[in-house]
Amino acid sequence: MIPESLRALIADTAGQRTVEWQGRSLLILNQEWGELVVCHQGAQVLHYQPTGDSPWLWVTETPAALPGSIRGGIPLCWPWFADEFPEGESELHGPARKADWRIDAVDEEEEGVEIHASPVSALHAALSPRVVIFASRRFLKVELITENRGEAPIKMTGALHTYFAVANAFECRVTGLAGASYLDKSQDFSRFDQQGELGVRGPLDRIYQTSQVQVLEDGKRQLRIAKQGSDSTVVWHPGDAPPADTSVENARSFLCVETACTRLDPVWLPPGAQHLLAQHISPLSGDEASGE
Numbered sequence: 001m002i003p004e005s006l007r008a009l010i011a012d013t014a015g016q017r018t019v020e021w022q023g024r025s026l027l028i029l030n031q032e033w034g035e036l037v038v039c040h041q042g043a044q045v046l047h048y049q050p051t052g053d054s055p056w057l058w059v060t061e062t063p064a065a066l067p068g069s070i071r072g073g074i075p076l077c078w079p080w081f082a083d084e085f086p087e088g089e090s091e092l093h094g095p096a097r098k099a100d101w102r103i104d105a106v107d108e109e110e111e112g113v114e115i116h117a118s119p120v121s122a123l124h125a126a127l128s129p130r131v132v133i134f135a136s137r138r139f140l141k142v143e144l145i146t147e148n149r150g151e152a153p154i155k156m157t158g159a160l161h162t163y164f165a166v167a168n169a170f171e172c173r174v175t176g177l178a179g180a181s182y183l184d185k186s187q188d189f190s191r192f193d194q195q196g197e198l199g200v201r202g203p204l205d206r207i208y209q210t211s212q213v214q215v216l217e218d219g220k221r222q223l224r225i226a227k228q229g230s231d232s233t234v235v236w237h238p239g240d241a242p243p244a245d246t247s248v249e250n251a252r253s254f255l256c257v258e259t260a261c262t263r264l265d266p267v268w269l270p271p272g273a274q275h276l277l278a279q280h281i282s283p284l285s286g287d288e289a290s291g292e
């Protein structure tokens with residue numbers, strides 16, 4: 001579920017190192033607690049695997065060339081999601097995922113790591129983003145923090161556009177959405193209510209209005225997806241018409257469950273204020289799994 005060439009670089013890493021892959025600079029950690037790969041382009045977590053498990057995140061076998069971004073891992077959509085462009089802009093999902101980011105700090109402890117990143121060049125006249133990544137044997141958490149350094153309130157949207165690695169996208173369940181209202185992008189953003197839990201059986205592109213925890217089940221693993229600062233969960237799969245950088249077969253092994261702020265819940269950030277958008281992924285504990 002990650003390309004062989006990336007797998008080989010991780011296997012050759014003892015501890016921590018920075019390497020080139022696909023023309024991008026990657027920070028690779030291979031430690032007792034597990035593996036983590038962060039790409040400098042987009043401050044994108046490309047890979048996370050706690051010891052004893054398989055990868056939680058999917059990466060395309062055939063990434064787009066630069067200046068494109070790599071499909072997979074946890075791309076940052078910032079400071080807007082999809083086509084919620086501010087006036088004069090046209091880049092789908094915003095400039096952050098293609099931009100160069102600096103790794104400001106890597107704090108390693110026996111139990112895990114905390115990584116801080118910020119863009120090399122300003123991505124917005126007033127909004128300033130930074131990213132904090134926490135990884136350990138038990139969880140992966142990504143925080144996207146935005147500060148308004150300007151003098152007027154600014155409207156923003158965004159997403160942690162996570163590509164989860166799954167056994168088969170069309171045999172997945174995403175629980176925690178039952179009863180939630182959603183906009184269906186494939187039906188001109190018509191609004192519906194989710195009847196029962198979501199079973200993914202084909203292409204879908206939906207924005208659910210919810211701040212609740214979701215659980216992604218693929219028959220082999222149950223991952224709990226908790227969030228902060230988000231009232232939208234986007235569930236997306238392109239079916240048998242994936243984007244050009246991904247084959248139909250390869251696309252079957254991801255499902256996007258995105259922690260987002262969208263047209264349903266845009267953030268109006270006052271001057272001097274910060275917004276935290278966070279996704280916290282962990283295995284469903286035994287108690288929760290049995291419904292206790």
Ligand SMILES: O=P(O)(O)OC[C@H]1O[C@H](O)[C@H](O)[C@@H](O)[C@@H]1O
Nearest residue numbers: 082092093185205234236243256
């Ligand atoms: O191909 P990308 O620009 O990465 O966008 C991939 C997808 O992102 C989101 O999930 C949107 O809801 C989809 O409509 C879009 O197709």
